[in-house]
Structure formats: structure tokens, C-alpha cells
Amino acid sequence: MAVPCNVITGALGVGKSTAIRYLLQHHRPRGERWAVLVNELGAIPVDHAALSVDDNVVVADLPGGCLCCTLGAPFDQTVERLLRQERPDRLLIEPTGLGHPARVLETLREGRSAKAVDLKATITLVDPRQWRSGELADHPAWWDQIELADVLIANKADLAPSGDLAAFMGWAADLFPPKSRVEITRDGQLNPSWLDEPCDSGRSPLFPDAHASTDGGQLREPEPVTEGVWRACGRGLGQRSVGWVFAAATVFDRQRLLRTLGELRPAQRLKGVFRTGRDWLLVNGDRDGIRAETCTWRADSRLEVIGNADAEALEAALLACRREKGRV
Known part of the structure; x- marks a missing residue:
């Protein structure tokens, strides 16, 4: 059928x-x-x-x-x-x-x-x-x-x-x-x-x-930038994109993370999933702001940003949102 x-x-x-x-x-x-x-x-x-x-x-x-x-x-x-x-x-x-x-x-x-x-x-x-x-x-x-x-x-x-x-x-x-x-x-x-x-x-x-x-675009395979962190950049259909993957053991400070993502400009769209203590957050961002809800994902933390974001500055800000090892 x-x-x-x-x-x-x-x-x-x-x-x-x-x-x-x-x-x-x-x-x-x-x-x-x-x-x-x-x-x-x-x-x-x-x-x-x-x-x-x-x-x-x-x-x-x-x-x-x-x-x-x-x-x-x-x-x-x-x-x-x-x-x-x-x-x-x-x-x-x-x-x-x-x-x-x-x-x-x-x-x-x-x-x-x-x-x-x-x-x-x-x-x-x-x-x-x-x-x-x-x-x-x-x-x-x-x-x-x-x-x-x-x-x-x-x-x-x-x-x-x-x-x-x-x-x-x-x-x-x-x-x-x-x-x-x-x-x-x-x-x-x-x-x-x-x-x-x-x-x-x-x-x-x-x-x-x-x-x-249509510009079919170019994607790069994720490359390690530091222990437990990988980054991939690309462009296509007239837009730039940058994304990160963080090892599952990485834990983020929820409030600091949401504040960092909320200040991200200019970006047309961002999506991410992050481990924040016992909860994992699904995060969506667009011109209307940042929205977060808990989700069932447990594999790793990851973020994708579409737009002209400063990749180096955002990466530094994301790394600064990590909690110290041993704190959950």
C-alpha cells in the first residue's frame, strides 16, 4: 500500500x-x-x-x-x-x-x-x-x-x-x-x-x-577545534552556515548559554540541542528571539547557525558557557 x-x-x-x-x-x-x-x-x-x-x-x-x-x-x-x-x-x-x-x-x-x-x-x-x-x-x-x-x-x-x-x-x-x-x-x-x-x-x-x-554550496566536514569540540563551516543557497558538535560529557550553564545565544546578531536562524545539567534543551532562535524546551536527545550537544555570525567570537562565547568538569 x-x-x-x-x-x-x-x-x-x-x-x-x-x-x-x-x-x-x-x-x-x-x-x-x-x-x-x-x-x-x-x-x-x-x-x-x-x-x-x-x-x-x-x-x-x-x-x-x-x-x-x-x-x-x-x-x-x-x-x-x-x-x-x-x-x-x-x-x-x-x-x-x-x-x-x-x-x-x-x-x-x-x-x-x-x-x-x-x-x-x-x-x-x-x-x-x-x-x-x-x-x-x-x-x-x-x-x-x-x-x-x-x-x-x-x-x-x-x-x-x-x-x-x-x-x-x-x-x-x-x-x-x-x-x-x-x-x-x-x-x-x-x-x-x-x-x-x-x-x-x-x-x-x-x-x-x-x-x-542556485548555488549548490560547499560544506566542510567537522574538524576538531579543541578536545571534545568539532566545527564545520559551509555556504550554499546564498547563505553561510557554521555549526559545532560538543561531546556528550560537555555540560553547559543554562542561563549563560541562553543569554549568549540571545545576543547573537546577525543570524537568520539558529537551532541547537545542549546538555544543561540533568536536562537537555532544544533551542530555536530567529528574529522573534530564543525559545528553549526540554527534549529526549542524549547523544551530544550541537548548534547550527545560518547567517553572517562571527564564528570565532561565537565559538569563544560557547566555550565560556561550559561548566567545570564534575559540576552537573
Whole structure:
């Protein structure tokens, strides 16, 4: 039987991973096994830590670049492997927020696993403030994330001025071809029924050649910088990234860590998981600030930053957040 599959798109920091985590924690039917395939821009995957909520969730990472531009064959192969080995009841795919969804959908329709996938609604999250400000207007991939959406969602509605939200909803209602649904939510709280809306294969990208000028990027393997610490830098899709991995024994001072990350500018997006005493914290940061919650990850501490952060200064600040050995 073909496995229901959704592609969940949206710009950096709009709340895609938060929405998927919400679905996994609150709306996955009892006993079902779900798979999530995540495409992260940088070389240090963090979403695996964020989304591995229990043993019935399988997370696969494809770091670096766009799923279809630089990772075309690995993407197709990974989908095939997930379906064959894990036999999930549903597959969720999260491309990088800077990526173009057109060929992802094309691969799912025509690739090696086309017959094994029941392609459902493409869901796109939009921050109404970004839409109203026009800050993403020069990004063809963002426009096509909207154009190819079956379900279009205004997320972070609690943070958007009422005028921005109303203007976006009015504009979205007039889109052609019309969306199956245009919805409003906050904190990525998706209604699970939206997943089963149909996928309209007749939707076409406005910028089909946007891939031609896409910078596939360069990633470096993590390199040791001091005992128990590794760093990896990269660039791709017009952005720079830097990430760190810290040995599992490393313990961070929670308050000092959150203060350090909260002062990080400029950075478009940061994600991390850190051991802070007996708890491990999942940390997300964007223009709306730093948010932290406990998580089940226990393998190591790690951080990925997208933007023009001063890597050397941030590294020094992170190292200064470590607790002395023996203190937990």
C-alpha cells in the first residue's frame, strides 16, 4: 500500500520543524510509525535531535544545499530506503527554507518510489509579517513555495499585527489556482486533517528555472577545534552556515548559554540541542528571539547557525558557557 506523504515548505524560521514536531507529539495516531526526511542547509544536522520524539519516529537527514539541486539522487535513494526499511505509516519531507520545492515534488511523482508514495497536500507556512514587508519578494523559491502549496498557512499569527494578517488572508483568498485551504495558526499547531487534503498535480512554479542559478554550496566536514569540540563551516543557497558538535560529557550553564545565544546578531536562524545539567534543551532562535524546551536527545550537544555570525567570537562565547568538569 502506498504511504501518505506530505512536503512541508516555508522560509527560514517560519516554523516548519516546530509544526512537524507538534504533529509528531500530538497528532500521530497511536501505534503508527512516521518517517521524517529533513534537508538542512548546514553540515551539522540538528532537526534529527528535535524530531526524534520516540522510537516510532524515524528521522533521516540530508545536510547541505537543496534536496533536488545538489542532492537529487541521494534524495530519491533516501526516500526509497526509508520506505523499504522502515515501512512508515506516513512520510513527512521538510526541504530547507531556502530551497525550491518543484523538483522535490517532481521526484516524488516520477522517481524510484513514485508507486510507493501517495502524495498528499503540499503545506506551506508563511509569516504574514515577512509577506507584508516584502523582505522575501526577491526570492523566487519563496514565491514558488506559495505557488505550489495546496494548503497555505499563516503561522505565527499571535505575533503578526492584525493588519498584516488580514491583508495576507485577503490576498491568499484571491490566488489562482485557489488553495484547498488557507488557514491561520500559531506555534506550528497544524490540524492533522490538513495533511490529507489532495495534492494538485496541476500546480506549476512561477520560476521553473530558479534552480539554474542556485548555488549548490560547499560544506566542510567537522574538524576538531579543541578536545571534545568539532566545527564545520559551509555556504550554499546564498547563505553561510557554521555549526559545532560538543561531546556528550560537555555540560553547559543554562542561563549563560541562553543569554549568549540571545545576543547573537546577525543570524537568520539558529537551532541547537545542549546538555544543561540533568536536562537537555532544544533551542530555536530567529528574529522573534530564543525559545528553549526540554527534549529526549542524549547523544551530544550541537548548534547550527545560518547567517553572517562571527564564528570565532561565537565559538569563544560557547566555550565560556561550559561548566567545570564534575559540576552537573
